[in-house]
Amino acid sequence: MENSVSKQNKRRDWALIARFTKGSRLSFLTALLCSALVALADMLSPQIIRAAVDNALGGLPADYPKPVMVLVSRLGGFEYLGEHIWIMALGLLIVALIRAGSQYAFRLCNTLAAEGFVKSMRDSLFSHIERLPFSWHMKHRTGDIIQRCTSDIDTVKNFISEQMSSVFRIIVLLALSIAFMLSMNPKLTAIVMIPVPVIIVMSFVFHSRIGRDFLACDENEGILSDMAQENLTGVRVVRAFGKERYERDRFEAQNKYYTGLWMKLARPLSVYWSVGDILSGVMILLSVVFGSKMCIEGTLSSGEFLAFISYSTMMVWPVRMLGRMIAEMSKAGVSLGRVAYIMSCQEERPSEKALTPPLDGDICFENVSFGYEDGAPILKNVSFTIKSGTTLGILGGTGSGKSTVALLLDKLYELAPGQGRITIGGVDIRDISTPYLRQNIGMVLQEPFLFSRSIAENIAIAEPGAGPDRIRQAAAAACLEETIEGFSRGYDTFVGERGVTLSGGQKQRVAIARVLVGSKPIMIFDDSLSAVDTETDAKIRAELEKRFGTASIVLISHRISTLSKADMIIVLDKGRIAEAGSHEQLKAAGGIYGQICRLQSGAEEGGI
Ligand SMILES: Nc1ncnc2c1ncn2[C@@H]1O[C@H](COP(=O)(O)OP(=O)(O)OP(=O)(O)O)[C@@H](O)[C@H]1O
Ligand SMILES: [Mg+2]
Known part of the structure; x- marks a missing residue:
């Protein structure tokens, strides 16, 4: 089961790469082609040197593929080339120029392709995040989303621009070197290649083992920067509570742990590089020892010997990098998965009917029940009507569900089927176009x-x-x-x-x-006057009345003076409507509203 999920995820990740490389595939292909040309140029130089030593200068009979022989005869034959050895030097220069040109074209195309890829990925990710439901944003940490949009995308970009092309070039280089070496001397090739699988396996095993430690380093670096960021944004709280020392100690402890992780890595890393050096040395040593022996025996020419040494030296670095690249690609896989996760999250569903009725009718909550995901029910069977152009006041204790009412009316959370309905002018808001609804609600x-x-x-x-x-x-x-x-x-x-x-x-x-x-025909003020003094509160309310007599208004507040002028007031208590009526009615009823009224008028008289 888990396996099939991970397979599905892999397919999803590759589909994402395919989708974003769409516009830059030609550049990618050109880059890969140029990369192969570079590898080919690398292979040609030792062959020219070999021909110069063996055939042009050494006078040995030549046995090269036909196109090479044709070219040599056009140039005057090996004897002539031996007398004019600068022609062969010029050949080396031409190969070097071809290599440089291919390298230039490779870098250019690769950068263009990778930047194009990353741009379209960033654009789509951002616009996708903008369209994800409000509830999604409430559930995910902002820091984590930012990390996915920045450093994870960078890792994927590295994978696309560096690792993929490097692995390709290394494989081409290895294949070509082996082919060229085999064409010269299969026995010596087999001897020289002995350490190669050992180096690759060692490098791969080491990097996949140590990959976990690298990941731990990455994660702990994230924790460290999170800590610094939180302290910067919360600097007021830190200072106000005199928590500088505590915070510094916390930071230092995390920093110490993080540094320790790198220290722990230092030893295995040093061992790995040293062992790698020894094995690479062995590879060159094998070609020198057995090559010179074969030279003395006469089974290998001096030019071939030189070419063998060149190829084995050339192979050392790619062979060592291959294991590392493959292991790093798995890291990139993690980042790609993290980006793909966001892309796979369902965007806010547009309403099927997408109606755009006038929104100045009555607003009705009919038996609305609602709970946030995996949570306890927050609103329980709530019903009320806001007559067109009137003001509804909502009073209620902390956590009683007042803001939830506002969020539901704005469709920031959707009501599950069978959990009641909210209508405006008789139309269920599920059927109203969401952007249209939100444009017409001022919140x-x-x-x-x-x-x-x-x-x-x-x-x-x-x-x-x-x-x-x-x-x-x-x-x-x-x-x-x-x-x-x-x-x-x-x-x-x-x-x-x-x-x-x-x-x-x-x-x-x-x-x-x-x-x-x-x-707007509908306005919602969620505790919006809590931080203004009562005088300004009264002024703003008067302005509202004067200007927006025709709008339906929802006024949420803890302050009776803010709500008292509302046409109707409901009192929410643990998600239920405990009381409903006008200010006078509720005050006279002597329930929760009446009590709060007495408390607040007492407080005001007492000058609190
Ligand atoms: N995104 C959310 N996910 C899960 N639970 C939530 C979420 N938002 C609010 N709640 C819970 O829903 C309940 C009602 O929250 P709500 O914000 O509607 O209260 P409120 O009446 O506006 O309170 P206050 O007067 O403090 O603003 C609370 O218990 C709260 O913990
Ligand atoms: Mg609230």
Whole structure:
């Protein structure tokens, strides 16, 4: 079972590579061809030297393939070449130039292909992530997603641009060297090749063993940078609680562990490289010892001897790299799997009917029950109606499900079949086009988020076409005008790391202005006035009433004064509607609302 899943995953990963190499296949093929040409050029130089030594200078009879013999006779024959040895030197130069040209074309095509591959992969990954459901984002760590989009993609890119082509070149080089050596002397070839399988197997076993340690190093490096990043973003908490020492100790402990992992690797790595050196030395030694012996016996010519030494020296590095490359490819496989996982996650499903009805009708929650994935039920049989153009206030304890109501109305989470329905103007929101629905609902989330852009851009984020006047009006309605005019660059002031830092209340007001820029038929304010003082709260509410008499509004708050003007208020208690009615009715009923009312009016009178 597990095997078939992993097979399926492998197929999925390769399908991904095939998909993203689509536009750059020709470049890849050209790169591979050039790579093979480089390897061929590497093979030719020892052959020219061999011919120069044996046939041109040594006068030995020549027995080369026909095209070579034709070329030599066109050039005047070996005797002539021996007298004009510079022609053979020129041959070496031409081969070197061909090699350099092929190498240049290889690098160019390979880089173009790899960059094209990685660009299309990054683009698709980003747009795919943008389309993944809200619930997916809630479930996955942002740091992890970023790592998959950056360093994992880089590893895959290395695999495509370096490892794949290197393995190809190494295999071509090995095959050609063996073929050339066999054509000269099969016996000596067999002797020289003895250490090759040993080196490859050793290198492969070593790297696949040590691969796990490399992975541990990678993971621990991730933990270390996560720690640093968390400390930088949470610097206020660290300072406010005087936790610098604790955090430093934690970092130092992790750093020590991470360094220890590399130290542990130092010994096996040194052993591996030294043993590899010895085996490579043995390979060259074998060609020297047995080659010279055969030379003396007369079964090998001096030119062949020289060529053998060249080939065996040339083979040492690729042979040693092959095992390492193959092991590193498995690392790339892990990264590819991590990227492919994101790509395989289901995007938000578009609604089948994709209706676009007017959204200014009554909003009805009919027996809505909802629980987050694998969690306890959060909303239990919730039913209420927001009459068109009226305001619904929602009060309730922490975790009672208020924000969940807002998220469900915006279709950020979908209701399971049979768990009730939400309708707007009588149409089930499941049948309404999701982008259309969201465009028509202005929502101020409980935790406002501002982008590192100008204040004007932040306000106009949902309405890119909004001119300065509309932005200004929205800022005025959110009681933000004075604050913005206080900044030297006004609406062009940058927010965030490169600009001003706004207070919690100011941030909330920018988020409110963002919604007020467009005139949406439905607006949701999730605890959006919690960080503003009661006076500003009252002003903003008055503005809302004045401007948006026709919109249906959901106002979520812990503050009775914010909710008291709402046409209807529901009190949520552990996911159920405990009370519903107008402010006066609920106050008179003396239930939860009445109690909170008394507590809060007492607090206000007491000056809290
Ligand atoms: N993405 C989520 N995954 C799982 N459980 C969640 C998720 N979001 C909220 N919950 C749980 O659902 C319950 C209701 O959360 P919700 O945010 O709706 O409460 P709330 O009434 O808005 O609270 P508050 O007044 O603190 O904002 C809580 O118990 C919370 O732990
Ligand atoms: Mg909430």
